[in-house]
Amino acid sequence: xxxxxxxxxxxxxxxxxxxxxxxxxxxxxxxxxxxxxxxxxxxxxxxxxxxxxxxxxxxxxxxxxxxxxxxxxxxxxxxxxxxxxxxxxxxxxxxxxxxxxxxxxxxxxxxxxxxxxxxxxxxxxxxxxxxxxxxxxxxxxxxxxxxxxxxxxxxxxxxxxxxxxxxxxxxxxxxxxxxxxxxxxxxxxxxxxxxxxxxxxxxxxxxxxxxxxxxxxxxxxxxxxxxxxxxxxxxxxxxxxxxxxxxxxxxxxxxxxxxxxxxxxxxxxxxxxxxxxxxxxxxxxxxxxxxxxxxxxxxxxxxxxxxxxxxxxxxxxxxxxxxxxxxxxxxxxxxxxxxxxxxxxxxxxxxxxxxxxxxxxxxxxxxxxxxxxxxxxxxxxxxxxxxxxxxxxxxxxxxxxxxxxxxxxxxxxxxxxxxxxxxxxxxxxxxxxxxxxxxxxxxxxxxxxxxxxxxxxxxxxxxxxxxxxx
Numbered sequence: 001x002x003x004x005x006x007x008x009x010x011x012x013x014x015x016x017x018x019x020x021x022x023x024x025x026x027x028x029x030x031x032x033x034x035x036x037x038x039x040x041x042x043x044x045x046x047x048x049x050x051x052x053x054x055x056x057x058x059x060x061x062x063x064x065x066x067x068x069x070x071x072x073x074x075x076x077x078x079x080x081x082x083x084x085x086x087x088x089x090x091x092x093x094x095x096x097x098x099x100x101x102x103x104x105x106x107x108x109x110x111x112x113x114x115x116x117x118x119x120x121x122x123x124x125x126x127x128x129x130x131x132x133x134x135x136x137x138x139x140x141x142x143x144x145x146x147x148x149x150x151x152x153x154x155x156x157x158x159x160x161x162x163x164x165x166x167x168x169x170x171x172x173x174x175x176x177x178x179x180x181x182x183x184x185x186x187x188x189x190x191x192x193x194x195x196x197x198x199x200x201x202x203x204x205x206x207x208x209x210x211x212x213x214x215x216x217x218x219x220x221x222x223x224x225x226x227x228x229x230x231x232x233x234x235x236x237x238x239x240x241x242x243x244x245x246x247x248x249x250x251x252x253x254x255x256x257x258x259x260x261x262x263x264x265x266x267x268x269x270x271x272x273x274x275x276x277x278x279x280x281x282x283x284x285x286x287x288x289x290x291x292x293x294x295x296x297x298x299x300x301x302x303x304x305x306x307x308x309x310x311x312x313x314x315x316x317x318x319x320x321x322x323x324x325x326x327x328x329x330x331x332x333x334x335x336x337x338x339x340x341x342x343x344x345x346x347x348x349x350x351x352x353x354x355x356x357x358x359x360x361x362x363x364x365x366x367x368x369x370x371x372x373x374x375x376x377x378x379x380x381x382x383x384x385x386x387x388x389x390x391x392x393x394x395x396x397x398x399x400x401x402x403x404x405x406x407x408x409x410x411x412x413x414x415x416x417x418x419x420x421x422x423x424x425x426x427x428x429x430x431x432x433x434x435x436x437x438x439x440x441x442x443x444x445x446x447x448x449x450x451x452x453x454x455x456x457x458x459x460x461x462x463x464x465x466x467x468x469x470x
Contacts, residue, residue: 022099023108025159025202028057029064032120034156034165040148040210041172042355043218043247044077044411045129049156052122053115060114064160065098066107066125069153069205073105077357077409078128081109083121091123098159104203106159130357130409133218135249135317136211142259142316146249146268147177148214154182154194154206161202166195172214179210215268218248219315221358228346229366232424236334239326242352246270248317260314270315273353277305281327288312288323337424344420348379348404351415358410363418365402366390371422374402379416382406394435 032052039046055061068076081091092110115121136149156165169179171190179192186193192210225241248268259265277284279302286296286309297308311321336343348363363382367374376384382404389398402420 023065023096023106025065025098025100026057026061028055028059029061029160030054030056031156031158031160031162032164034158034162036156036165036167038150038152038167038169040133040150040212040214041170042216043130043133043220044355044357045075045132045150045152047127047129049125049127050122051125052120054120055115055117058117060116061111062114063108063110065096066109067104067157067159067203068127069157070104072129072132072152075129075132075409076105076127077130077411078126078413079107080126080413081123082126083112083123101159128411128413130220130411131247133214135218135247137249139250139252140268140317141252142256143265145175145213146215146317147211148172149209149211152208153204154180154208155197155200155204157203157205159202162197162200162204164196164198165200166193166197167208168193169208169210171210171212172216173212175213177211177213179212180208182206216355217270217273217353218246218268218317219270219273219353219356220245220247221352221356222320223360223362224349224352224358225362225364226349227364227366230331230335230344230368232331232368234331236329236331236346237326238329239324240350240352241322241324243320243322244315245320246315246317250318251316255316266314266316268317272308272310275307275309275325275353276351277307277327278329278333278350279304280329280333281305282329284325284327286323286325288321293323340423340425342422342424344422345417347415348382348418349410349415351412354412356412358414359407361406361410363404365404365420367400367402367420367422368424369395369397369399371400371424373421373423374400375421376402376404377419378404379418380406380414381408396435 030053032054033050034052035050037048039048053064066079066081079093081093082088083091089112091112094108094110096106096108098104098106109123109125111121111123132152133148133150136147140146154167156162156167169192171192174190176187179187182194184195194208221242222245223243227239229237231237246269256265260269284298284305284307286293286307290312293310293312295310297310299306299308307325309323309325311323313319315321334344334346336345344365349358349361374387383406385403385405388401388403390401391398
């Protein structure tokens with residue numbers, strides 16, 4: 001009986017802990033105004049929400065909840081919040097759950113300062129969606145233009161009542177096939193404006209469909225393997241293996257090189273894209289399975305090295321390419337130390353092309369031989385696999401390899417730095433030179449022994465005769 005009672009108390013404790021991890025919707029918060037902009041000019045759907053919050057309760061509020069339509073929640077790549085117009089301050093965001101609405105996605109945004117009773121505050125919330133555009137039709141000929149369709153929510157899907165809201169949709173082209181005409185609505189060139197809508201309840205829902213031309217590159221990086229090899233002799237070698245797929249409307253029929261040379265053909269294809277490397281990058285190479293691709297161009301700028309990558313063939317919808325980019329950078333720009341404690345501060349991913357979308361990222365960090373006490377800090381959640389060993393010239397115990405993976409959608413907003421701290425005694429750097437010196441000394445010793453001693457097993461008759469004469 002006692003054991004059963006103890007088990008019940010444990011279960012109650014677990015339930016309490018689980019419930020403590022949930023957030024609740026504050027009924028005292030009201031959104032006075034919401035100006036939303038939906039950018040459909042690229043393959044990423046970018047939503048910008050300018051919110052004005054009012055606290056109608058008695059106590060101060062330190063955070064509020066942001067939510068998005070459940071139909072789009074699986075396509076969310078990034079959510080960010082800022083305060084201020086010129087000098088922006090980034091607010092802390094944490095993905096959370098609300099027990100009364102487990103079927104919805106929520107993000108808790110901590111305010112810069114507590115919102116007192118009767119006060120208002122303004123902030124901006126930005127959301128990036130990947131794969132939210134539908135190619136419609138799904139297949140086109142080489143001469144046709146690419147049409148896309150976006151299906152979303154006409155209203156902002158917030159957990160609080162909204163007094164006034166407007167929605168502005170920015171299109172990639174003025175060539176518009178159809179769009180939702182819920183009044184009030186106006187169309188001006190390539191911009192659709194909805195609203196203002198008054199006194200909308202929490203979690204308002206209304207269908208928004210926009211169908212129009214969009215020939216922007218729909219390039220998606222399905223797999224990126226980034227290898228960072230650190231040398232304590234002043235160099236960091238970086239190599240990226242990239243798999244890119246054009247996820248636009250598939251090419252219907254065969255490809256004609258003659259038609260492609262005409263300006264009106266293949267407008268949705270991708271002929272080249274620009275990658276930005278660090279300003280200190282040198283010894284840059286760009287190759288695929290066949291070999292080096294000489295049609296690429298490199299431009300050295302003040303703050304970066306621009307690499308214009310041109311695949312061997314244009315990329316149409318459904319086509320893909322595989323290539324490798326590598327370069328060296330000096331370690332003093334990214335490696336900092338005090339005594340034997342070192343910190344490597346580098347980017348998890350780099351700028352590959354504009355409006356990029358990554359589905360899978362693998363990061364391998366090869367450290368020098370003899371490192372200990374590793375401590376890793378990543379800017380966003382990544383799965384860390386078990387460390388392995390990498391062997392190269394003059395290695396004895398092997399170099400430690402830190403292996404990180406991410407399967408979530410990543411965009412340019414995820415170009416952030418990771419910090420890897422480790423201990424490395426500087427005297428360990430003498431091991432390889434001493435090993436070389438020892439190897440050469442052993443080689444010379446063997447040469448001396450070989451020259452000085454006679455290992456012949458035949459009789460030298462001349463030497464025997466000389467001994468008799470003596």
